[in-house]
Amino acid sequence: MKMLEPKDIEKVRRQLGLTQYQLSSISQVSQSLIAKIESGKINPSYLKIKALSDALENIRRKNSKKAKDIMAKHIIGMSSDDRVKDAARLMRTHCISQLPIFEDEKSVGSLSERTILRLLEDASNPQNIFEKKVKIVMEDSFPVVSEDTPIELLYSVFDFFQAALVSKREKVVGIITKADLLNID
Helix, strand or coil: CCCCCHHHHHHHHHHCCCCHHHHHHHHCCCHHHHHHHHHCCCCCCHHHHHHHHHHHHHHHHHHCCEHHHHCECCCCCEECCCEHHHHHHHHHHHCCCEEEEEECCEEEEEEEHHHHHHHHHHCCCHHHHHHCEHHHHCECCCCEEECCCEHHHHHHHCCCCCEEEEEECCEEEEEEEHHHHHCCC
8 A cells, every 4th residue: 555645544544443542552653643634633744644554554454355365275286297188177077267287286387278279279180189288288387375465466466367376385275266356255
């Protein structure tokens, strides 16, 4: 969050469910000064507004959902040595449109319906595409985010990727798709 304007302090404080007294305790800005800022009676210094903005941002981050709150813990993926036909069958069976591709437990690529359809469209013999190994046709891996990544930071990731893997201490523990972002209560 960028630094707040003095006129926005009260609105954000109320959205977060804080009293002036609570904000005062967290920001180390006196409650009486917060009251004067919110009523427009004074023009506060840069340092006071920065302290209030930082305190409100920290509260917002603590209250926001994290990747671990919305991720699917059961990851449906494939080995890079599997065949494209098996990947297509797995996607169809589980009603998913993309898969992470693994070698051992390390993410090495991804495969989507879109990629398979594009390959089929360009192929002279579509059956040959289904017989290829996934590692030949896979795309780059999905990005990996920490389980504590705030959801708000994930929105921009999904402008470029179909999914994101979630890790805890370098081990992949979940996956988030665009549909998961739409499922937030």
